[in-house]
Amino acid sequence: MASMHHLLLFLSLISFPSKSISQITPNEVERQTLVRIKSDWDNPTSLASWSNSTSYCKWTGIQCSSNGAVISIALSNQGLSGVFSPSICDLKNLSYLDLSDNNIGGTFPTSLYNCSNLGFLNISFNLFVGGLPADIDSLSPRLTYLNLGSNNFTGDIPPAVGRLTKLQTLWLYSNLFNGTYPAEIGDLSNLESLALAYNNFAQTAIPARFGNLSKLSFLWMVSTNLEGEIPESLMRLPAMMHLDLTRNSLNGSIPAGIWNLKNLRFLYLSQNNLSGSINLNGSIGAEGLEEIDVSTNQINGSIPESFGDLRNLSHLIMYNNRLSGEIPASIGLLPSLYDLRLFNNSLTGVLPPELGKNSPLSNFEVADNMISGELPRDLCAKGVFGSLVVSNNNMSGKIPESLGSCATLNDIQIQNNRFSGDVPVGIWSATYLTTVLMHDNALSGTLPDKLPGNLTRLQIERNRFTGSIPSSAGNLVVLTATDNLFSGEIPANLNRISSLQNLKLARNRISGGIPASISTLTSLTELDLSGNSLSGEIPAGIGSLPVLTSLDLSSNRLSGDIPPQIGNLKLNNLNLSSNDLSGEIPASLESPAYSNSFLSNARLCSSDATLVVRSCDRQSGSSGGISRGLRILFLVLGAVVFVIAVAFAFIVVREYRKRSEGSDPAAWKLTSFQMLNFSENVIVRGLVDENLIGCGGGGKVFRISLGSRGGEIVAVKKIYNARKSDSKLEREFESEVKTLGSIRHTNIVKLLCCISSVDSKLLVYEYMGNGSLDRWIHQTMWGQSRPLDWPTRVQIAVGAARGLCYMHHEISPPIVHRDVKSSNILLDSEFRARIADFGLARMLVKAGEPDTVSAVAGSFGYMAPECAYTRKVNEKNDVYSFGVVLLELTTGREATDGGEYGSLAEWAWRHLQDGSEISDVTAKEIRDPTYLAEIEVMFKLGIICTGTLPSARPTMKEVLQMLLRCEQMHE
Structure with missing residues (x-):
């Protein structure tokens, strides 16, 4: 390659004799080097500008010095693939190299040792594998920034890294390191930022030598398998601003000297085994402190009054602990407090009365405590308050009128308290309001006819609300208002709430008929209108709701026949009892599963003895008014009809047997x-x-x-x-x-x-000898009690991902399954997974229907959100569904088991957002600490796959790669 390079240069000099060597040589060398670099990558379409028609200094990602020397290559997220180009370091003046977020693979490129002027190197978010070389200190002595994060590097971090003495930033996060990291990192006297997070290092304590990093301001060691106590030496780092040791096995108490870190702004110590009380009494010297997070530890005791002395504190986050006592009133005086989260403790007393009055408070969460008293009246005094979460306490009184004029309010969760009085009317006009959970209180008032356009969840059951049901709420997903005093009729234009999935209006005073427009609620999974005064017939359109699984219309005044279309539904729960329904129960509903679904309907009958209704086979009454001759005639005609029927049945059976035996x-x-x-x-x-x-x-x-x-x-x-x-x-x-x-x-x-x-x-x-995956995750398999262990679950996930990856990426044209779910993943005798059921049944049932007919493709709980509003399908629909399967494998919950959040995907996302431990929701069969890191990876991958935006979801190829990492972690 080198000889060819010199030959090309020689020919260029011959072709242009009028130009001096000093004019052409440097530029041509740089140009030809860039051309070689481009040729070393696979199909770099993003580098189309790298051609001979323009100056190479104007090519994508290239920056030159005044004399035309390339000094910077910045090609982040350009879709580059293949291996690292060894020609890069032929650019002798290169000082900046950023190839992050591409698909470049291979081992660590030791050709980088030839980049003697390199000061900045970022190859994060690529596909590099293997260990780091023991002589990594052969990199440029000028190197100040080194980012190798989010690759597949394994083994140890070599001690030689401590000899890169100019380093200011060292980021090695999110790899597969499973060995050790060296104490020699503590020799990097210029280091300002160190990121080792999300690596499964061998369990070890934080090296005391790290206390020598006098310039360190950022230390990120989340999930690095730390043990032991936080060393006192870390308290000698005067520049420290951000210290994150979350989710490790640290024990002991928080060192008293931590309050000497006068520049500290962010402290995260959650999900460890830390104990003892936080003692902030006296002079703490924390003028620069802005955020404290000691959540999910084993901290006992009360919150000291001296928290009120932290004048720069903006985030106070101590949820999931064992804190007791009252929240100090001085916290309400903090001038910078923005986010206060103290939920899931044992706090008592009342809330600080001046909370929000003196600071730009935006988020306030104290759910799951034993707090009493009223809500502070000035929560929104600074006009930025957004979220109020005080559920599951002993609070009482009225909701402050000031919240009715809080334009920024988006989330209010006050359920399971003793609040009373009318809800301020202004709350229902908050533009950004998305979630209202007020159930189980003694609240009153009415709802507006038009709810806020961004509202998705309204749960107000077991209160004293009156008035009519709203007729408009464009994005409402859940409306539960059982056990209130609502009256009037159900709105006729339900199509204006077309996104509803759960509608529960039981035990109110609603009258009139069930509107036919209910058939427009095609996302509805639960419908409960029981315990009202509804009359008229059951609309046949209910039977066309594609994902309805629970229907309760009991204890009303409904009449007429049961529409046979109801039998088309796949119902887990059906209750039509205590009405005035008549006629014969449709044959499709004559099942032991519905044995008690039709009670107290005197005029209903059935030919199925398992149903608790009268039989439709009536004995004839007195024949006194019919002559003996007519009775004989009827008997003769009946006999003739019987003989004809028997003969016809014989012919039909004979023909069926002939066809079944293949004689035709x-x-x-x-x-x-x-x-x-x-x-x-x-x-x-x-x-x-x-x-x-x-x-x-x-x-x-x-x-x-x-x-x-x-x-x-x-x-x-x-x-x-x-x-x-x-x-x-x-x-x-x-x-x-x-x-x-x-x-x-x-x-x-x-x-x-x-x-x-x-x-x-x-x-x-x-x-497939072991049936479908759902039977093994969600129920005992044919009387067996042996659950799926974690390695088997990983094996199944990898196998299913390989099948989908083949369908999406390895055949042409690609195949989109459209109904990926655990019941369509079959298992052979060795628990190897197979993707099954490609929707041929749905194809057949279209016979005779127009080509333009639209239908929801998939199964509820597994369908991507975009399936509700577009008929266009692509591979990202399957990715969403597969993400739900991953969540099933890790949690053991069903796709529709999301509790108040509806689906499993939404429930899992909320759980992660709340900062709760993933181990708390892991299926009990796999709660083995050995596999905790892998389970967390798969759980988070499931959440990423079920992202709302299709473009943000990974491809199946990327999903498979992440699962293979999980598989490698326990090998």
Whole structure:
């Protein structure tokens, strides 16, 4: 390569004899070096400007000195891939190199040793692997900034790093380091910023030698496996402003000398085993202190009154501790207090009365204590107050009228207290209001007809509200107002609240009919209108709500027949009791699961004896008014009808048996995708009840033994089509089946063949001995009690991710599954995962419907938010669904088990936002400290995958990479 470079330079000199060597040589060397660098990366489309048509000093990311020498390359987030270019250090004047946030891989590039003028090096957020070289001090002696964060480096941090004496910034966070970090870091006398967070180092104490870092102002060591006590030597760092030792195993007390850190502004010591009280009495010398976080430790005792002496304190965060006593009144006098979080302690007494009056208070959280008394009246005095969270205390009195004029209010959670009186009317006009949780108090007042446009959650059950139900709230997701005094009718224009998922208005005084517009609430999962005075018929449109799982209309005055469309719903709960319904219960609802769903409806009947209603098979009454001859005629006619019916049934059964036994060659059409050792007759004969193992996706699933010597078993999914498929749909079906039949991947269930008839399709798959993942996570598997251990869960997640990664990235055109969920991840006898069920059933049921029909694709709890408002699908929909599966694997909760937050994804995000420990929500079967770091990685990955914006979600390729890291952590 070097000889070719010199040849090109020589030819350029011959071609331009009129130019002197001094004019062309330096520039041409720099240009050709940049061209070589570009060629070393794979398809760098972002470097299109790197061409001969413009001056290289104007190329993307390039900065030159006055004489044309390249001194800076800044190519962060440019989509670069491949390996590190060894030609970079041929740019002898290069002093600044930023290649962060790309896809560059390989081991640590020791070619960087040749960059003798380099002062700034950032290769974070790439794919580098392996250990750091023992001679890393061979990097430029001028280096002041070194950032290797968010890569895959492993092993130890070499002691030689302590010989890079000019370093001011050393960031090695979020790697896979599993060895040690050297005490020699303490020799970096110029170091100002050190980040070692999120590495699984061998358990060790903080080196006392770190106390020599006299210029250190930023120390970030979250989740670095620290043990022992915080060394007193750290209290000798006069420049320290930000100290974060969160989520380790530190014990002992907070060193008294910490208050000598006069420039300290941020202190995070949460989630350790620290004990003792915080003693701030006396002179503490903390003029520069702005933020203290000692949350989630084992700190006992009360909050000292001397907290009021911290005049620059802006964030006081001490939640999840064992603090007791009263909150000092002096805290209300702090002039800079912005964020106060003391929730989940054992605090008593009343709140500081001047809270918010003297400072720009924005966030106030003291939930889950034993605080009494009233809310301070000046919380919003400075006009920036946004969040009030005082739930689960013993507070009383009225909500201050001043909150009614607080334009910045966005979150009010005061549930489970003893507040009373009318809610200030102005609260309902707060533009930024998103969450109102006021349930379980004694509050009164009315709601406006139009709620704030940003409000998503309104829970006011068990209060004394009156008036009508609002008719407009554009983004409302949850409205629960049971056990109040609301009256009037349900608004007819429910389409103006189209985003509702939970609507509960039980036990009020609501009258009138259920409006037909309820069918527009296509996101509704729970509907409870019980205990009111509703009348009229049940709208058939309720049966078209695609994700409704709970319906309670009991204890009303509803009449008429039960719409058969209700049977289309997949309900976990149905209650139509105590109404005036009549007629026969639809056959689709005649199930033991609904045995008590129709009580106290005198005119309802059923032919199913398991339902607690009268039988529809009535005995005829007195025949005194009918002549004996007519009775004989009726008997004769009945006998004739019976004989005809028997004959017809015999013919039908005979024809069915002929088709089932394959005697009619035209009855079934077999399309194979593998070498088969069975015929369609074997499969068809196996479609009997004793082989039925489940239902789903529009059909039944059978387990059929082929009777071969090897005991081979297949799974057969039978999909019905009530209407004759048109030719276009038939062609689409065959095309999709052939596509799936051509897929060959270890982690995608193998489709063996398709067997078609006029009214049904049989899809024959390889049989998965351990069934579906959801059975193992959420319920005891066929009487077995053995739970899935953590390594098996990681194996399953990696396998499923490989299957989806193949579908999204390795075949053309890509396949979007659209219904990824734990029940569609099957497990073989070794718990290897297979992606299954590609939605062919949904395709079949479209026969006869227009192509433009819209439908929600997916299952509730797994559907990405954008599925509610767009028909466009892409790979990011699958990423969201897979993220929910990851949350199921780590928490053991179901996708719809989000409590007050609705979905598991929303609940998990809230849990993380609250700063709560992930170990608190980990499934009990995997609460092993050995795996805590891996579980946390998977939990957070699930939250990232379920981000609201599709563009912010990772690709399946990136998800797989992160899961492989988890797998490597326990190998």
